[in-house]
Amino acid sequence: MSTPSVASLPIRRLTLRDLHACADLSEDRGWPREEHKWGLLLSAGQGYGVDDPDGGLVTACVVTEYGPQERPVLGAIGMVLVAERHARRGIGRRLMRHVLDEMGTTPLTLHATPYGRPLYEELGFKVTGRAEMLRGHFVPDGTVSEVATRAATAEDLPGILRLDHEVFGADRTHVLTRLPAFADQLRVAEAEGRLIGYAAAWPNMDTHVVGPLIARDTATAKALIASLADHTDRPLRTDIDVRHEGLLDWAKQHGLASVAFNAVMTYGIADLPGDWSRRFAPLTVAAG
Numbered sequence: 001m002s003t004p005s006v007a008s009l010p011i012r013r014l015t016l017r018d019l020h021a022c023a024d025l026s027e028d029r030g031w032p033r034e035e036h037k038w039g040l041l042l043s044a045g046q047g048y049g050v051d052d053p054d055g056g057l058v059t060a061c062v063v064t065e066y067g068p069q070e071r072p073v074l075g076a077i078g079m080v081l082v083a084e085r086h087a088r089r090g091i092g093r094r095l096m097r098h099v100l101d102e103m104g105t106t107p108l109t110l111h112a113t114p115y116g117r118p119l120y121e122e123l124g125f126k127v128t129g130r131a132e133m134l135r136g137h138f139v140p141d142g143t144v145s146e147v148a149t150r151a152a153t154a155e156d157l158p159g160i161l162r163l164d165h166e167v168f169g170a171d172r173t174h175v176l177t178r179l180p181a182f183a184d185q186l187r188v189a190e191a192e193g194r195l196i197g198y199a200a201a202w203p204n205m206d207t208h209v210v211g212p213l214i215a216r217d218t219a220t221a222k223a224l225i226a227s228l229a230d231h232t233d234r235p236l237r238t239d240i241d242v243r244h245e246g247l248l249d250w251a252k253q254h255g256l257a258s259v260a261f262n263a264v265m266t267y268g269i270a271d272l273p274g275d276w277s278r279r280f281a282p283l284t285v286a287a288g
Helices: 016-028 033-046 091-103 117-122 154-167 218-229 245-252
Strands: 011-014 046-051 057-066 074-082 108-112 126-136 146-152 185-191 194-204 207-215 236-241 257-267 279-281
Touching: 011 091, 016 033, 016 074, 016 154, 033 057, 033 074, 033 194, 046 091, 046 245, 057 091, 057 194, 074 091, 091 117, 108 117, 117 126, 117 257, 126 245, 146 218, 154 185, 154 194, 154 207, 185 218, 185 257, 207 218, 218 236, 218 245, 236 257
Parallel strands: 074 108, 207 236
Antiparallel strands: 011 046, 046 057, 057 074, 108 257, 126 236, 126 257, 146 185, 185 194, 194 207, 207 279, 236 279
């Protein structure tokens, strides 16, 4: 019996049972395994992939939808990967076309590396912004922020959800309610008894990723990052919208270095919903 062509293998939906296969695929392409992040994405979103007859996955990606379940207002595509042994055969393009068909009229967004951007442009995605990845050990300068921050409690969750919906422009309840278990830290900023920002730091390999980062202004964003850094010995990593020049300059002055730039792309909408001026960093570039 002849072995079927990889190009003809069916695309199926992935589940948490595929977590290790997804991590193996990441490792195959030289990415960290990131099993913790894969677990969140596969539980809060919908994975798509193709099984390799020889074991593992040929390709995979995850879509995280936001808004009403029956009519999402935004879908974030991430972790688009093709095994090295099957690269450059159009498999990633086929997977993406399948996802576009599955999502129908739902607007989409993704963060594209320079390597992946040409494919997404071919499929109709447009560049609407840029994000800069920073990484490093945060070095405090002894300055005491005037913005009050503290660890979040269960009572803060409704306020976090309200603020996030207002700033992000879509309901992310099904993702954010997972943050207390997913993140090592979840902190809020307050002014006059009112919630003005929040941020999480979650473990990813040897770093703590800062995200989401929602804040009233740059001073509040700085206070939240500094407070997260004060409670970890790990390097921090985050992806900041390049329009927030003040925060980027401040972070670099405090030990974080530029690692890479990604293009923020959209499909079916001219720009992302919500208020970018208060949206400083995503939960993860894979989920928006």
